[in-house]
Amino acid sequence: MAISSQIRAPVIADVARVAGVSVPTVSRVLTGSTPVSDEKRERVMSAIRELGYRPNAAARALVSGRQSMIAIVAGNTTRYGYSTTIQGIEEAARAAGYLVVISVLEVPEDSVDDAKVATTIDLVLSQPVAGVVVIEFDEAGIHASKAFPSTVPMVSAAAFPTDGATSPQAYLDxxxxxxxxxxxxxxxxxxxxxxxxxxxxxxxxxxxxxxxxxxxxxxxxxxxxxxxxxxxxxxxxxxxxxxxxxxxxxxxxxxxxxxxxxxxxxxxxxxxxxxxxxxxxxxxxxxxxxxxxxxxxxxxxFIDLGRRAFGLLEQLITSGSAPSLSSASASLVVRESTSAPRTGRAVAS
Amino acid sequence: MAISSQIRAPVIADVARVAGVSVPTVSRVLTGSTPVSDEKRERVMSAIRELGYRPNAAARALVSGRQSMIAIVAGNTTRYGYSTTIQGIEEAARAAGYLVVISVLEVPEDSVDDAKVATTIDLVLSQPVAGVVVIEFDEAGIHASKAFPSTVPMVSAAAFPTDGATSPQAYLDxxxxxxxxxxxxxxxxxxxxxxxxxxxxxxxxxxxxxxxxxxxxxxxxxxxxxxxxxxxxxxxxxxxxxxxxxxxxxxxxxxxxxxxxxxxxxxxxxxxxxxxxxxxxxxxxxxxxxxxxxxxxxxxxFIDLGRRAFGLLEQLITSGSAPSLSSASASLVVRESTSAPRTGRAVAS
DNA sequence: CTGAAAGCGCTTACAG
DNA sequence: CTGAAAGCGCTTACAG
Known part of the structure; x- marks a missing residue:
């Protein structure tokens, strides 16, 4: 069916054919791993432009083994502390060239459903992620971080360090x-x-x-x-x-x-x-x-918390280990909702 | 170096060897595509458990061509409208078996930097995504949706429909x-x-x-x-x-x-x-x-807006087209911050 | 600098 | 129901 061939997205072989070079040469101008003559590079670039070619991410990840995504696992994404921490992680991740996938833990009222946590973890690990940050602001997050297999690099962002944590934590005290x-x-x-x-x-x-x-x-x-x-x-x-x-x-x-x-x-x-x-x-x-x-x-x-958490994860990914904790600071901001108790009230009661 | 072989994550061939079956048979129990005898299935399952095997997502995506991620492109992730819309998209995506990758558009003060928008788009398209939802609550989002190549399924979530939109939009009126x-x-x-x-x-x-x-x-x-x-x-x-x-x-x-x-x-x-x-x-x-x-x-x-946007995207991915718009409703909630003007003021001024 | 070859880990026809 | 074969799209040694 020649008809359907139009629909197919161009692959590296198409570029090579149009440019009149071999497939590895196209790969070389793409990755910059090896020098390529100016002339061929030009031909390759224009073929890429002409065809609207984009490398297939799955194939790249498969052969290179390098992942360029990290996952954030959280019980919520909209509340102030959560969304701001996520923003901090995302900014730091983007600066380091990682894309972020978000995975929300379905959190039931009071108890945490272990099966649901496991499902979420499976879904995350079914993607090619370099590592994960678990937001431990609630029970679901704490459960999730415990349930993660030790084979995948994982750190957590917490309000306060969890007892007996086995993975690096960034936390606010x-x-x-x-x-x-x-x-x-x-x-x-x-x-x-x-x-x-x-x-x-x-x-x-x-x-x-x-x-x-x-x-x-x-x-x-x-x-x-x-x-x-x-x-x-x-x-x-x-x-x-x-x-x-x-x-x-x-x-x-x-x-x-x-x-x-x-x-x-x-x-x-x-x-x-x-x-x-x-x-x-x-x-x-x-x-x-x-x-x-x-x-x-x-x-x-929280922005800083997120950045620190990503920093730990990056260390863990690249060097295989990271400090077990790292804290960000908090401070009291005094405004109008507090004052000394009414005289005669606090003292007399 | 036999020493390093311990570190390698198990692959499907390892499972096949341990279970004493062929690689395709392992694949069949994994995907459920073809019936497998109870006995072999058992052996495969226990080998998987024993080895802690997880399928390689990149390899799967490469061969099947099916993607299980969608991307959300947004100028912000923390403000109420944004984060809630994202939540709606995420919930619907998760229910449909998709994982969500978030890509934030760096938004400068007043003008939108086309180069930055292009960089963000490139980053997103370097991952195996089935489609993308662009949040068009600001200039950056509107620019991004225009800059997306028409080859990737894309819909937008907006407050109000954009003039001359070429892709499906879900919007709040x-x-x-x-x-x-x-x-x-x-x-x-x-x-x-x-x-x-x-x-x-x-x-x-x-x-x-x-x-x-x-x-x-x-x-x-x-x-x-x-x-x-x-x-x-x-x-x-x-x-x-x-x-x-x-x-x-x-x-x-x-x-x-x-x-x-x-x-x-x-x-x-x-x-x-x-x-x-x-x-x-x-x-x-x-x-x-x-x-x-x-x-x-x-x-x-906003939750509904997010759900609708994902619904359009799913339609676009599976059927190749989707209605050009779909609206959610808004309503006035009267509380204490409004009242009739003071008598003699509004009238007399 | 450049091409032919091999292989990443998986799934899908092909033959039983 | 099940194995041997081919191939997804790319990159990385291997030889020039």
């Missing part, structure tokens, strides 16, 4: 940050600080641990963690419930979205922020600076 | 939405509505056109567009400037982030929202429901 934020509130004169956590792994989250650290260090009994969520709407519900309590004057939230929701719930419940209650968020997303009141929060550099 | 939002404000009694646009392509954005449509239809002179940005901080600057003007009672913003910033700027400039000025956003991101005041905004279904 959110435990220290949680502690600092709590100490700030205590320093303002609040008798205690309550904590609205992110959904999963409640006892294991760095920021939750840091909050408890600070309280214990100050000799204050650690109140029960208030289970939260990722979304602002859930934060509002919590805020509404908190508004009814007289003993709550300071709240540390798992992230900014929840914090803005908590503030709204408090407001709807008749409490002012920071007049009646001080609220601190986590992450410092752009909106935190312009809400009313603007948010006191912990600024975390 | 933000022109109609911008018009409806403006009409709502006019209906409340405002004499005119000002518009803070998103950065690029000011005259061409659907929401900007819709805003002008509504004004013209009401016989109102269209005021100059106030050039905005994507970020809340820029919105605040605009709000501050607007606070000094007595003729501004209603503002339609290019997105929610900017709207929250504008409200903050107005507030810092001594104006209340909606008391003095009504503000409408665009997108309805989760935070819009809990800010103080909560935001009246245009809800756009």
């Amino acid at each position: 959110d435990r220290a940050a949680g502690q600092a934020a709590t100490e700030y509130l205590l320093g303002l004169g609040h008798e205690t600080v309550h904590h609205v956590s992110l959904p999963q792994a409640i006892p294991r989250m760095g920021r939750t641990l840091g909050w408890a650290d600070a309280l214990r260090a100050a000799g204050i009994e650690v109140p029960p963690v208030i289970p939260g969520a990722w979304e602002p709407a859930a934060g509002r519900e919590v805020g509404l419930a908190l508004a009814a309590r007289d003993d709550v004057t300071a709240v540390l939230c798992g992230n900014d979205e929840v914090a803005v929701g908590v503030i709204r719930g408090l407001y709807d419940g008749g409490r002012s922020v920071p007049g009646d209650v001080s609220v601190i968020g986590f992450d410092d997303e752009p909106l935190a600076a312009v809400t009313i009141p603007s948010l006191t929060t912990v600024s975390q550099d | 933000d022109r109609a939405a911008g018009q409806a939002a403006t009409e709502y404000l006019l209906g409340l009694g405002h004499e005119t509505v000002h518009h803070v646009s998103l950065p690029q392509a000011i005259p061409r954005m659907g929401r900007t056109l819709g805003w002008a449509d509504a004004l013209r239809a009401a016989g109102i002179e269209v005021p100059p567009v106030i050039p905005g940005a994507w970020e809340p901080a820029a919105g605040r600057e605009v709000g501050l400037a607007l606070a000094a003007r007595d003729d501004v009672t209603a503002v339609l913003c290019g997105n929610d982030e900017v709207a929250v910033g504008v409200i903050r700027g107005l507030y810092d400039g001594g104006r209340s929202v909606p008391g003095d000025v009504s503000v409408i956003g665009f997108d309805d991101e989760p935070l819009a429901a809990v800010t103080i005041p909560s935001l009246t905004t245009v809800s756009q279904d």
Whole structure:
């Protein structure tokens, strides 16, 4: 069927024929591996242009064994911390000549489905990837990084290092940050600080641990963690419930979205922020600076986290090993949502 | 060097040898293309397990010609509309068995660098992708979709259809939405509505056109567009400037982030929202429901947009053609940031 | 500098 | 149901 031959994408042999050279010569001008005479190079280039030839990526990868893709495995791609970390990884990867494939872990409500994690891992490893970065901001990510076969180069980007991690990790020290934020509130004169956590792994989250650290260090009994969520709407519900309590004057939230929701719930419940209650968020997303009141929060550099994670992966790929951890810094940004407790309230209760 | 043979990843021939069958038989149990006797299948499966064998993706793609990746090309991956659209595409792609590679267009301030766009396209096409979805929310995306060679299946996801698009587009009708939002404000009694646009392509954005449509239809002179940005901080600057003007009672913003910033700027400039000025956003991101005041905004279904875009691409890949467009719907969500103008103000000015 | 040869790891007809 | 053969599109030694 000569008719269908028009549809076929041109291959290297077509270029060679049109240019009047051998296939390896075309390959040589393409890869630049060996010098080619100016004249033949010219003929090859114009044949490539004429035919609109593009090398077949699969064939190249097969023969060269070199991969130019890395995978990111994450439980979410849209939330601020996740998407910003992904951006950091992507920028660094692109600069190093790698393309990024994203693989999302389907995360059920509370428990992690091991079979789904395995499916995702299989899908990723069915592609020619040089290595993978797992985002360990949630249970699904932690499970995934444990389930990855040790044969593929893998590093993780985390908020706080996982116990007994066997692969290199880049992390933000959110435990220290949680502690600092709590100490700030205590320093303002609040008798205690309550904590609205992110959904999963409640006892294991760095920021939750840091909050408890600070309280214990100050000799204050650690109140029960208030289970939260990722979304602002859930934060509002919590805020509404908190508004009814007289003993709550300071709240540390798992992230900014929840914090803005908590503030709204408090407001709807008749409490002012920071007049009646001080609220601190986590992450410092752009909106935190312009809400009313603007948010006191912990600024975390997710772009840098992503870059560092890629840096570790690149080391692992090229040298076969990488340092087991590398941390980025966090800092408290004080804005309008916190203040000293009302006189006579914190002291008198 | 027998020593290094341990490091080599097992290939199909290794499995065949261990299982005591031929290579094609292993391939058959892997692909399920032809029946294999139970006994041999068992032997093959256990050999695969024993060796930890995984098929080489590059070899598979080369011989089968089938690709299992699609690419998303976008100017940004973190902003609400972008990341949510990407999520929609990813979910649909994953359900259909495709993995997604993300390719970010480096977008300079104002102009689009054609060379950079070309570089990104080359990088994407150097991978074995079945097709690509270009996110046309900005100039870079629009340029990219025009620059793509017609040989690769490509569709775009847009806010509003591009003039003379040659490839299938899924879009949100933000022109109609911008018009409806403006009409709502006019209906409340405002004499005119000002518009803070998103950065690029000011005259061409659907929401900007819709805003002008509504004004013209009401016989109102269209005021100059106030050039905005994507970020809340820029919105605040605009709000501050607007606070000094007595003729501004209603503002339609290019997105929610900017709207929250504008409200903050107005507030810092001594104006209340909606008391003095009504503000409408665009997108309805989760935070819009809990800010103080909560935001009246245009809800756009980006997840659905992403799904539709992937649907078009899949059609294009399998059947060679797809409808030239497909729209998702938008709706106005009325909350606290809008109200009728103060009596005696709008009327008397 | 350049061509003929071999081979990357897999799948798909071809013959049983 | 199953093996021997051919071939996907490219690159890398091998000989000039």
